[in-house]
């Protein structure tokens with residue numbers, strides 16, 4: 649069976665590093681046999697969740713439908729203030745129910761090695777709020793994990809290939 653994976657890039661930085669992780673995931677997931685839906689929050693100027701009428705805007709409904717339609721999700725985000733960025737949280741607030749029981753993997757780009765546990769709060773919210781199955785390993789990359797062109801280096805790419813394979817394997821197993 650073929651599984652569909654939503655690749656969600658949440659950084660709003662035009663020169664985003666985590667976006668290169670998301671792009672690399674896109675190719676690795678396709679190589680592993682998944683159909684990928686690419687969703688880059690830089691292409692969507694979303695309001696903050698809770699602003700009047702924002703919940704029912706057509707664009708928000710369409711994004712919710714895309715989350716609903718996939719079997720699994722890869723979230724790529726920068727680490728901001730020891731968490732994923734606010735755009736990632738805002739996206740979950742808008743689309744949350746559609747995440748129910750999806751398989752999720754994470755890739756984060758950080759400024760230093762001390763925030764390695766920073767994604768755990770986000771992971772907890774997905775598990776406890778939406779019963780997501782979150783892979784118990786994620787891709788955590790600091791500047792040394794990118795090559796001179798700003799792309800994932802060899803060891804980062806190997807890690808992305810591993811986690812991509814695992815995301816497809818677990819998603820297939822749970823969708824059968």
Ligand SMILES: Cc1cc2nc3c(=O)[nH]c(=O)nc-3n(C[C@H](O)[C@H](O)[C@H](O)COP(=O)(O)O)c2cc1C
Pocket residue numbers: 659660661663664665666667725726727728729730731757758759760761762763
């Ligand atoms: C507001 C802000 C907060 C940050 N907080 C952290 C942090 O808590 N821990 C960390 O390791 N890096 C932190 N960083 C560094 C970013 O995680 C790092 O530059 C990352 O590669 C950015 O990813 P992006 O290029 O995809 O946006 C922070 C950066 C900014 C701008």
